[in-house]
Amino acid sequence: MMDRRDFLKNIAMLGAGTAFLASPWLSAFADVKETAKEKCRLAVIGPGSRGQFLMSFLVQNPNVEIVALHDIYDKSIEAALKLVPKAKVYADYRKLLEDKSIDAVVIATPLNTHFQIAMDAFDAGKHVFCEKSIGYTMEQCYKMYMKHRETGKIFFTGQQRLFDPRYIKAMEMIHAGTFGSINAIRTFWYRNADWRRYCPKPELEKLINWRLYKESSRGLMTELACHQLQIGSWALQKLPEKVCGHGAITYWKDGREVYDNIHCMYVFDDGVKMTFDSVISNKFYGLEEQIMGNLGTVEPEKGKYYFEDVAPAPAFLQLINDWENKVFESLPFAGTSWAPETANENKGEYITGERPKTDGTSLLLDAFVEAVITQKQPARIAEEGYYASMLCLLGHQALEEERTLYFPDAFKIDYLNHQSIKTEKP
Numbered sequence: 414m415m416d417r418r419d420f421l422k423n424i425a426m427l428g429a430g431t432a433f434l435a436s437p438w439l440s441a442f443a444d445v446k447e448t449a450k451e452k453c454r455l456a457v458i459g460p461g462s463r464g465q466f467l468m469s470f471l472v473q474n475p476n477v478e479i480v481a482l483h484d485i486y487d488k489s490i491e492a493a494l495k496l497v498p499k500a501k502v503y504a505d506y507r508k509l510l511e512d513k514s515i516d517a518v519v520i521a522t523p524l525n526t527h528f529q530i531a532m533d534a535f536d537a538g539k540h541v542f543c544e545k546s547i548g549y550t551m552e553q554c555y556k557m558y559m560k561h562r563e564t565g566k567i568f569f570t571g572q573q574r575l576f577d578p579r580y581i582k583a584m585e586m587i588h589a590g591t592f593g594s595i596n597a598i599r600t601f602w603y604r605n606a607d608w609r610r611y612c613p614k615p616e617l618e619k620l621i622n623w624r625l626y627k628e629s630s631r632g633l634m635t636e637l638a639c640h641q642l643q644i645g646s647w648a649l650q651k652l653p654e655k656v657c658g659h660g661a662i663t664y665w666k667d668g669r670e671v672y673d674n675i676h677c678m679y680v681f682d683d684g685v686k687m688t689f690d691s692v693i694s695n696k697f698y699g700l701e702e703q704i705m706g707n708l709g710t711v712e713p714e715k716g717k718y719y720f721e722d723v724a725p726a727p728a729f730l731q732l733i734n735d736w737e738n739k740v741f742e743s744l745p746f747a748g749t750s751w752a753p754e755t756a757n758e759n760k761g762e763y764i765t766g767e768r769p770k771t772d773g774t775s776l777l778l779d780a781f782v783e784a785v786i787t788q789k790q791p792a793r794i795a796e797e798g799y800y801a802s803m804l805c806l807l808g809h810q811a812l813e814e815e816r817t818l819y820f821p822d823a824f825k826i827d828y829l830n831h832q833s834i835k836t837e838k839p
């Protein structure tokens with residue numbers, strides 16, 4: 414786990430001023446010394462797979478006490494109690510919310526249940542960390558965001574890349590113009606697995622495999638695209654205007670209702686495009702966001718960047734390239750003008766020297782705890798989460814309706830100019 418002081422030191426080495434400009438929510442750590450002795454009393458609602466993962470970091474934070482749990486599945490509660498044996502278990506989350514000693518809730522239930530729990534939690538005066546995607550519909554996301562603004566309670570979403578040193582540094586370089594003008598962003602997430610979980614009894618299928626059914630999930634869009642689409646708006650500092658695409662079930666025809674094969678294209682006002690592809694029957698390319706400028710490309714997931722102009726490949730590599738592309742077959746009339754473009758042999762440079770030990774999750778949680786204790790909502794963090802969820806839901810709708818959809822004006826919020834709100838101490 415990366416300590417937040419190490420993290421800040423790292424960021425300082427990268428150039429704190431510019432890093433804060435590209436990622437203003439890093440201000441969450443500004444009051445670390447002041448809060449060292451204060452505690453945040455937390456409840457976890459839905460401590461399943463992700464919830465327990467989050468708890469594994471939270472229990473290491475000396476400023477956190479996980480005091481309460483709620484889940485509708487006994488096995489999840491049993492597993493969670495191993496991490497926090499003294500936590501009080503509530504059978505009804507509304508009763509949990511009545512407990513005045515609880516400052517904040519972490520919501521890690523399936524997508525279709527986030528909205529009601531989060532709205533009730535805000536109404537009960539709790540600060541909220543809600544896993545992504547935040548809502549099952551765009552209207553729900555909007556209402557959740559507005560409720561956060563109305564109540565002034567802290568609102569974080571499970572977008573851990575916002576605290577990932579590779580992404581923070583990549584964004585700083587992009588905003589400094591290192592890769593020139595960004596005209597294309599390709600994002601993809603490939604897996605070769607059915608996405609199913611072991612289900613001990615048929616009546617538990619919809620609870621355990623909620624990701625595969627339309628009533629509880631929007632499939633690959635809300636589960637995977639949500640992380641990657643946010644990278645595009647973070648890089649370009651604006652939102653796409655419209656989206657179109659296609660989704661289908663082409664391989665896992667096992668009774669699931671959500672697509673296993675998706676291609677979406679988001680278009681910005683100036684024609685710049687961001688694509689999201691996901692197929693879960695081939696994992697060769699893994700996952701990545703390829704942010705492409707006229708001077709270079711950055712791949713934050715891999716943690717690397719590549720400049721367009723590099724020293725020419727050694728002669729033997731060029732020979733292999735030419736051979737692979739069968740240039741020789743056409744030699745008699747060959748002019749290089751029609752020889753196929755070959756992929757760049759450039760192996761690139763690492764963004765942060767070595768591969769960071771964190772994907773941002775522990776730091777995101779630390780920042781949430783810090784925000785709850787200081788009662789300060791870091792700038793733009795809720796907005797990034799809001800738009801990440803909105804973009805994947807808009808994309809999902811475009812796939813379902815097989816048409817181009819524009820981002821609805823009614824759901825636009827002030828994205829870039831949003832400063833941190835100082836909330837009132839209770």
Ligand SMILES: NC(=O)c1ccc[n+]([C@@H]2O[C@H](COP(=O)([O-])OP(=O)(O)OC[C@H]3O[C@@H](n4cnc5c(N)ncnc54)[C@H](O)[C@@H]3O)[C@@H](O)[C@H]2O)c1
Binds near residue numbers: 458460463523524544
């Ligand atoms: N940020 C990330 O990288 C990341 C990764 C994985 C999952 N997630 C998100 O975390 C959330 C949970 O995913 P998961 O993989 O942990 O699912 P999961 O099925 O393992 O866990 C969900 C838990 O919620 C419980 N639950 C279901 N309905 C409930 C209800 N109405 N009230 C209370 N508890 C209920 C289940 O019993 C289970 O314990 C999803 O929103 C998912 O998108 C985020």
